[in-house]
Amino acid sequence: MEAVRDREREEQGSAYASRNQNQFHLQSSTGFRPGTPARGQQHLQSQAPPAPSPSNTLSVLVSSIHNLVLDLTVSSQSPAYTIPAQITPHQIPTIETLTTCLETVFSLLLRLKSPTSQSPSLPPPPPPPPPPPPQAQHPQVTALSQSCPPNQNLPQTLSALQQTHNTLLKTHKSLQAVHARSQTRATTLEKKLLVCTDENENLTNERERLQGVVESLEESLAEVREERDEIRLELRKSGAQWGRILTNAGRLAEGASRVERDLRGEVGNLREEVGLLRGRGGDGDSLMSGMESGGFVGGSGSGGGDREVRELKLRVRELERNIEEARRDGRGVIEMAEKLAMLGRGIIER
Known part of the structure; x- marks a missing residue:
């Protein structure tokens, strides 16, 4: 449950940073000229109606990112803060999107440093305009900006973001390795399935052939039995x-x-x-x-x-x-x- 919850928090933070990137495309850490709005602010001004002052908007953004970073890094059972905008669940950002978001966060954190920690060559930022009326601000964003100041523990937040980025890179590499292994396993299983299919067909053909042989043998046996009965009858x-x-x-x-x-x-x-x-x-x-001597018998008697x-x-x-x-x-x-x-x-x- 903890792993699933941490993953959802990471996805929500990445999506929120990506959404804010389109609104606030700031310059790199070398600074900007005073009085000249950033390119992201110019694009926002040309397409959207007048918004709150940059410093207030940056404060809200940094406080939201700070709260999200604390929510992602600290392993707590229940989240302490609420995400300002609705994010589509199960949204998995790419590595390029996460890198761009982290670069944007890094630029924002550098620009929100205290004036003493900035470079002496950079001019001070312009004075912030008066804040907008309270009814124009979102209640959740106001609560986030008030609960956590934007300039508090910026180095720790930066290191935490870098660690999160490294962790995400490692996770991405491990997921790529797991995906490659899964593809290899799937290919092996497909080959085994083909082999099993061929063996099943061969066994089916062999079974049919053996059934034919058995039928022919049964016919021969019936003929032999008839001949035996006939021979027995003939013998009887x-x-x-x-x-x-x-x-x-x-x-x-x-x-x-x-x-x-x-x-x-x-x-x-x-x-x-x-x-x-x-x-x-x-x-x-x-x-x-005697009779012949006496002259009584003739020759006819003899x-x-x-x-x-x-x-x-x-x-x-x-x-x-x-x-x-x-x-x-x-x-x-x-x-x-x-x-x-x-x-x-x-x-x-x-």
């Missing part, structure tokens, strides 16, 4: 077919073995019949030989027996051939069943 169907094939192969193998047993039994029976026929044939031969034997032999051979064919068919069926079993195992492994 092929497994059922394989089971039926194995069942039929077992039945065929059982039928082949049963046929083989039947054929073997038939072959055995035929062999027994052939043996019996051979035995009968031997007995018939001996009988026929021919009928040979023909029957040949027919039996042909039947035996045919039965043996059928047995071999049945064996081959059974082996083929077994081989086919083994191939189907291997095929089923391969499908299950896949």
